Amino acid sequence: xxxxxxxxxxxxxxxxxxxxxxxxxxxxxxxxxxxxxxxxxxxxxxxxxxxxxxxxxxxxxxxxxxxxxxxxxxxxxxxxxxxxxxxxxxxxxxxxxxxxxxxxxxxxxxxxxxxxxxxxxxxxxxxxxxxxxxxxxxxxxxxxxxxxxxxxxxxxxxxxxxxxxxxxxxxxxxxxxxxxxxxxxxxxxxxxxxxxxxxxxxxxxxxxxxxxxxxxxxxxxxxxxxxxxxxxxxxxxxxxxxxxxxxxxxxxxxxxxxxxxxxxxxxxxxxxxxxxxxxxxxxxxxxxxxxxxxxxxxxxxxxxxxxxxxxxxxxxxx
Amino acid sequence: xxxxxxxxxxxxxxxxxxxxxxxxxxxxxxxxxxxxxxxxxxxxxxxxxxxxxxxxxxxxxxxxxxxxxxxxxxxxxxxxxxxxxxxxxxxxxxxxxxxxxxxxxxxxxxxxxxxxxxxxxxxxxxxxxxxxxxxxxxxxxxxxxxxxxxxxxxxxxxxxxxxxxxxxxxxxxxxxxxxxxxxxxxxxxxxxxxxxxxxxxxxxxxxxxxxxxxxxxxxxxxxxxxxxxxxxxxxxxxxxxxxxxxxxxxxxxxxxxxxxxxxxxxxx
Numbered sequence: 001x002x003x004x005x006x007x008x009x010x011x012x013x014x015x016x017x018x019x020x021x022x023x024x025x026x027x028x029x030x031x032x033x034x035x036x037x038x039x040x041x042x043x044x045x046x047x048x049x050x051x052x053x054x055x056x057x058x059x060x061x062x063x064x065x066x067x068x069x070x071x072x073x074x075x076x077x078x079x080x081x082x083x084x085x086x087x088x089x090x091x092x093x094x095x096x097x098x099x100x101x102x103x104x105x106x107x108x109x110x111x112x113x114x115x116x117x118x119x120x121x122x123x124x125x126x127x128x129x130x131x132x133x134x135x136x137x138x139x140x141x142x143x144x145x146x147x148x149x150x151x152x153x154x155x156x157x158x159x160x161x162x163x164x165x166x167x168x169x170x171x172x173x174x175x176x177x178x179x180x181x182x183x184x185x186x187x188x189x190x191x192x193x194x195x196x197x198x199x200x201x202x203x204x205x206x207x208x209x210x211x212x213x214x215x216x217x218x219x220x221x222x223x224x225x226x227x228x229x230x231x232x233x234x235x236x237x238x239x240x241x242x243x244x245x246x247x248x249x250x251x252x253x254x255x256x257x258x259x260x261x262x263x264x265x266x267x268x269x270x271x272x273x274x275x276x277x278x279x280x281x282x283x284x285x286x287x288x289x290x291x292x293x294x295x296x297x298x299x300x301x302x303x304x305x306x307x308x309x310x311x312x313x314x315x316x317x318x
Numbered sequence: 319x320x321x322x323x324x325x326x327x328x329x330x331x332x333x334x335x336x337x338x339x340x341x342x343x344x345x346x347x348x349x350x351x352x353x354x355x356x357x358x359x360x361x362x363x364x365x366x367x368x369x370x371x372x373x374x375x376x377x378x379x380x381x382x383x384x385x386x387x388x389x390x391x392x393x394x395x396x397x398x399x400x401x402x403x404x405x406x407x408x409x410x411x412x413x414x415x416x417x418x419x420x421x422x423x424x425x426x427x428x429x430x431x432x433x434x435x436x437x438x439x440x441x442x443x444x445x446x447x448x449x450x451x452x453x454x455x456x457x458x459x460x461x462x463x464x465x466x467x468x469x470x471x472x473x474x475x476x477x478x479x480x481x482x483x484x485x486x487x488x489x490x491x492x493x494x495x496x497x498x499x500x501x502x503x504x505x506x507x508x509x510x511x512x513x514x515x516x517x518x519x520x521x522x523x524x525x526x527x528x529x530x531x532x533x534x535x536x537x538x539x540x541x542x543x544x545x546x547x548x549x550x551x552x553x554x555x556x557x558x559x560x561x562x563x564x565x566x567x568x569x570x571x572x573x574x575x576x577x578x579x580x581x582x583x584x585x586x
Contacts, residue, residue, distance in 0.1 A: 288402025
C-alpha cells in the first residue's frame, strides 16, 4: 500500500510534463477538491460530525486573503494564514455552539448550514467587501502575490495542499486522538460513558478542519481571481466538499482522494460535453445518482469496498 | 409545504432534503397543466398532489425503505443525492428561466375595508388552511391516520399490534409529498420559480419545521407564519436582501435552546 502510494506520487510529480493545459486544469481541481474533502474528512469522516457548511470556511479564508492583498498589499502567502485563522474562529464558534448544546445528526447539519447561509447573506450585503458582486483580483502573474503564469505552478501547489491535508489526517489517524474520533463516530454515548471528553475532541477536529479549509480559500481566490458570495459561501460548494469523501469513503485516508479522482474528472468532462449540447446541470444528475447508489449499495464508500475486493476476503460490513 | 415535511419527518424520522425539489416539480406540473390543458392551478393542485403522492410512494419504497434503519447521516446523503437528481432533471427538462403560472385570479385584487388584498394570495392561504385542517382530521380521526401517528410514536409497538409499518411509511411519505405537490401548484401563480428554487425552498421549509417543532402540525403552521413575519419585518426595517438573515438567526437560536422547536414534544 505504501509503495503504491509512493509510486502514484512519483507519477503525479512528473505528470505535468505530459499533460495538456485542459488536463492540467482537471488535475488541479482533483487535488484541490481532494484537499477540501480531506479537510472535511477530519471532522465529517473521522469524527462523524456531518458538516454541510464547510463552504463558509473556504469563503472566509478566500475573502480575507483577497481583501488583505487588495487593500493592504499583504502577500497572500501570509494572508492565507490570517484567513485560515479567521475560518478557525468561525469553526470554533459553530463547533462550540453545536457540541456544547449537544446537537447531533440532522440538527448539527442544519446548524452548519444556517451559519454558512448567515455568512453568505452578510457578505453579500456588505458593500465594503464587494457585496453581491464579489471581489476581483487583478492578475499580475507575480509569484509573491500567489499568482503564476504557468498553470503547472498551481498544479504542484494544489498537490502540495492535498498532501498537507492528507499528512495531517494521517497523523491524526495514528494517534489516540484519531481513535477517539472514530469512537465518537461509532457510539458517542458509549464514548462519554467511558470518560472520553467528546466535546474536546470534536472541537479539536473542527478547529483542524476549519483551519485547513480556510487555507484552501486562498488557493480558490488566487486560482480563479474572483470570489462571489453565492459561490464560495453557497450550499452547492458545501455539497461538493462533502460528496467526494463520502463517495470515496469517509473516515479513511484514501477516501477523499479516491472520491476526488472519481468525481472531479467525471464532473468536468460531463459538464463540458453536456454543456456543449445545451444540457446544463446534467453533470449534477450524475452526481446525485452516484450519491444515491453509493448510499444504497456501498454505504462505507468506494475505498473500503475496493480494499475488500483486493484483499480477497469477504469481511462482513460492521 | 412545511406540513408535508413535518409529516415525513415526524413519522419516519427521515430527513427529506429533496423536499423543495419535489415542490418545484409540483410547480412545473401546474405550469404544464395550465399551458397545455388550460387548467387553472387552483384546480390542478389536486392533480399535482396525486402525482407527487405517486412519486413519494415510489421514492419511499424504492430508496428510503432500504436504509430506514441506517443512521441519519446516510439518509441525509441519500436525499441530497435525490435532490440533485430532481433539481437538475428539472433544469434539463424546463430550462433555467424563471417562470410563473398565469391564473385569472393573480390579476384580481380586493378591498376589504381599508385593506388591499391580493385575491390569489388569499385563495392560496385559504386552501392551505383547509388542507392543514383536513390533514389534522385525517391524522386524528381516521384509522390510517392513527396508525401513522402510532408508528411515529413507537415503531416497535405499532408492529406488535399488527400494523404493516412499511405500508404506513409509504402512505405517510406519499401524503407528505402530496402536500408538497399541492403547495407547489398553489404558490405557482404567486411565486416565480426556476429549477434551482428547490434548494432554497428546502432550506426555508426546514427552517419552518425546526422553528415550529419537528413532527407537530400546529408547529409547522405557526412556524410558517413566524418565519414569514420575521422575514417581512426584516425586509421592511432593513434591506430586503437581508430578510433571510432573520429566519436563519431565528433558526440558530431555536436549534440551540429548543432543538425540538416551539411545539415539539421531545428533543432527539
